[in-house]
Amino acid sequence: MHEIQESLTSDFIRTRIKKDLELGKCTTVHTRFPPEPNGYLHIGHAKSICLNFALAEEYNGICNIRMDDTNPEKESEEYVEAIMEDIRWLGFTPGKNFFFASDYFEKLYELAEQLIEKGLAYVDFSTPDEMRINRGTLVEAGVESPYRNTSVEENLALFRKMRAGEFEDGTCVLRAKIDMSSPNISMRDPTIYRIRHAHHYRTGNTWCIYPMYDFTHCISDSFEEISHSLCSLEFENNRELYDWFLDVLELHKVQQIEFARLRLTYTVLSKRKLIQLVQEGHVAGWDDPRMPTIRGMKQRGYPASAIRQFCSMIGVSKANSIVDYEVLEYCVRAELNEVAPRYMAVRNPLKVVITNYPEDSIEELVMPFFPEDDSKGTRIAPFSREIYIERDDFMENPSKKYFRLAPGKEVRLRYAYYITCTDVIKDDSGEIVELRCTYDPETKGGTSPDGRKVKGTLHWVSVQNAFPITLRNYEHLFTIPNPTNPPDGGDFLDYLNPTSCVDEIAYAEPYVATLPQETVLQFERIGYYKCASPYEEGTSPCFTRITTLKDSFSKQKS
Numbered sequence: 239m240h241e242i243q244e245s246l247t248s249d250f251i252r253t254r255i256k257k258d259l260e261l262g263k264c265t266t267v268h269t270r271f272p273p274e275p276n277g278y279l280h281i282g283h284a285k286s287i288c289l290n291f292a293l294a295e296e297y298n299g300i301c302n303i304r305m306d307d308t309n310p311e312k313e314s315e316e317y318v319e320a321i322m323e324d325i326r327w328l329g330f331t332p333g334k335n336f337f338f339a340s341d342y343f344e345k346l347y348e349l350a351e352q353l354i355e356k357g358l359a360y361v362d363f364s365t366p367d368e369m370r371i372n373r374g375t376l377v378e379a380g381v382e383s384p385y386r387n388t389s390v391e392e393n394l395a396l397f398r399k400m401r402a403g404e405f406e407d408g409t410c411v412l413r414a415k416i417d418m419s420s421p422n423i424s425m426r427d428p429t430i431y432r433i434r435h436a437h438h439y440r441t442g443n444t445w446c447i448y449p450m451y452d453f454t455h456c457i458s459d460s461f462e463e464i465s466h467s468l469c470s471l472e473f474e475n476n477r478e479l480y481d482w483f484l485d486v487l488e489l490h491k492v493q494q495i496e497f498a499r500l501r502l503t504y505t506v507l508s509k510r511k512l513i514q515l516v517q518e519g520h521v522a523g524w525d526d527p528r529m530p531t532i533r534g535m536k537q538r539g540y541p542a543s544a545i546r547q548f549c550s551m552i553g554v555s556k557a558n559s560i561v562d563y564e565v566l567e568y569c570v571r572a573e574l575n576e577v578a579p580r581y582m583a584v585r586n587p588l589k590v591v592i593t594n595y596p597e598d599s600i601e602e603l604v605m606p607f608f609p610e611d612d613s614k615g616t617r618i619a620p621f622s623r624e625i626y627i628e629r630d631d632f633m634e635n636p637s638k639k640y641f642r643l644a645p646g647k648e649v650r651l652r653y654a655y656y657i658t659c660t661d662v663i664k665d666d667s668g669e670i671v672e673l674r675c676t677y678d679p680e681t682k683g684g685t686s687p688d689g690r691k692v693k694g695t696l697h698w699v700s701v702q703n704a705f706p707i708t709l710r711n712y713e714h715l716f717t718i719p720n721p722t723n724p725p726d727g728g729d730f731l732d733y734l735n736p737t738s739c740v741d742e743i744a745y746a747e748p749y750v751a752t753l754p755q756e757t758v759l760q761f762e763r764i765g766y767y768k769c770a771s772p773y774e775e776g777t778s779p780c781f782t783r784i785t786t787l788k789d790s791f792s793k794q795k796s
């Protein structure tokens with residue numbers, strides 16, 4: 239299932255660009271990312287952003303950002319700002335290379351008139367149904383519209399009336415006059431302008447006609463002297479039309495290259511579905527840490543560098559496939575491993591009394607933030623006669639392979655001492671409520687001077703200093719790997735995971751109380767967490783899970 243490609247220096251897009259440079263089809267590499275400001279960016283967009291910026295950088299070129307804003311009803315300034323914020327957060331700065339398709343409305347209009355003058359466009363008053371039926375099918379040619387042979391003069395006059403607001407929405411459209419019997423349906427006289435009496439967030443009420451994507455996109459690319467216009471596979475059939483417009487209008491040529499969009503297991507990446515999740519309240523918002531949006535991932539605590547690494551690791555391909563979410567988590571862990579200091583916290587605690595440890599003594603033990611690198615700092619955690627360990631770290635009747643605590647067995651307490659279990663205390667119902675152990679004072683720091691080895695190392699906290707916290711454990715939002723295509727044609731919402739956000743109480747070492755909000759850390763043997771609400775008198779701070787420590791992906795790889 240893993241769609242990992244190794245070094246990306248040799249993918250089909252880079253091969254193609256190299257060839258285009260050699261053949262002189264272009265002299266510099268100029269790419270663009272064209273979001274429509276009608277929603278928030280998600281990890282699929284990140285793939286496109288990383289690819290476009292990486293190509294520009296590799297070839298010493300430029301990558302533009304262009305708001306593809308030709309649908310007045312759905313677009314807003316708020317989305318523009320959110321998109322730019324996310325792009326910057328991902329680590330890319332478009333600077334002056336930032337454009338709006340709406341800035342080209344006047345020039346696009348002029349080019350549409352040119353098409354009419356060339357006899358290559360006409361105003362069509364057919365109803366949408368008539369147009370749909372007359373477009374034909376994959377096996378049947380289309381039928382020419384009765385308006386197809388209107389004179390150039392009349393078409394010009396009609397198109398100017400469209401612009402002047404003399405027609406209601408939907409009365410007519412401007413169509414390119416190409417070929418109703420083309421095997422490529424995109425070429426069967428596609429619509430290039432439609433009437434929308436709607437306020438546009440940037441052009442206000444200046445326009446009541448708006449250009450269609452296929453017309454706008456290639457021309458905008460050309461105006462900006464884009465060399466390679468990378469888009470997803472659905473646009474493969476539109477390439478012929480893309481080339482046609484640039485050709486007949488004698489504009490700067492651009493190479494359109496299609497690649498497979500990113501799909502990721504256990505998530506949905508369609509804007510429509512994401513909007514539904516937010517609007518119907520299945521998540522807290524666009525930045526809910528379970529959302530595959532850039533802001534959701536930021537909120538979750540995924541480092542931008544991990545997302546960039548993921549995008550470069552999955553590479554680009556022509557084949558549609560679905561990437562395992564584990565690949566993304568693998569990248570997140572790899573980054574966090576370097577930057578997240580370690581602390582100890584105990585879930586589901588079991589009290590251990592160290593019977594030979596002095597009653598009122600508290601020892602301050604020094605522990606590294608990073609077990610492999612003392613130079614990255616240390617913290618202090620108190621050790622005392624009574625500690626908590628996790629209930630799962632003790633077994634009364636262990637199997638041979640159980641290396642943690644059991645009656646008569648010796649284990650290491652992380653950065654502290656070796657302890658041996660001497661007694662198991664139970665309540666009337668037979669439940670274990672406490673363990674009695676002895677410690678070996680010679681093993682301070684966790685090594686024995688006589689070279690005695692123990693296999694298990696447990697994390698722990700001192701009972702009298704333990705600090706209660708909430709662990710908010712996030713899981714996938716969906717229970718099935720491919721919620722976009724649920725089995726038996728079901729709805730994706732039927733597969734929402736009821737346990738995608740579960741709170742759990744834990745007891746942490748006291749140092750944790752001093753951490754500011756947003757701190758990213760690892761609770762040893764538990765997972766990577768982010769401090770979502772810091773400690774305040776009388777409250778229990780909340781730590782949200784970024785990812786678990788389990789790493790089945792790297793195990794599969796090795």
Ligand code: ATP
Pocket residue numbers: 271272273274275281282283285286306468469470498499500501507509510
């Ligand atoms: P819609 O089709 O609903 O408009 P969209 O995802 O295409 O949604 P855009 O804002 O138009 O939204 O996308 C901007 C760019 O991001 C496009 O060039 C598109 O190809 C690319 N893109 C969108 N989704 C993905 C994805 N899952 N993988 C790779 N690229 C994507």
Ligand code: MG
Pocket residue numbers: 274
């Ligand atoms: Mg789109």
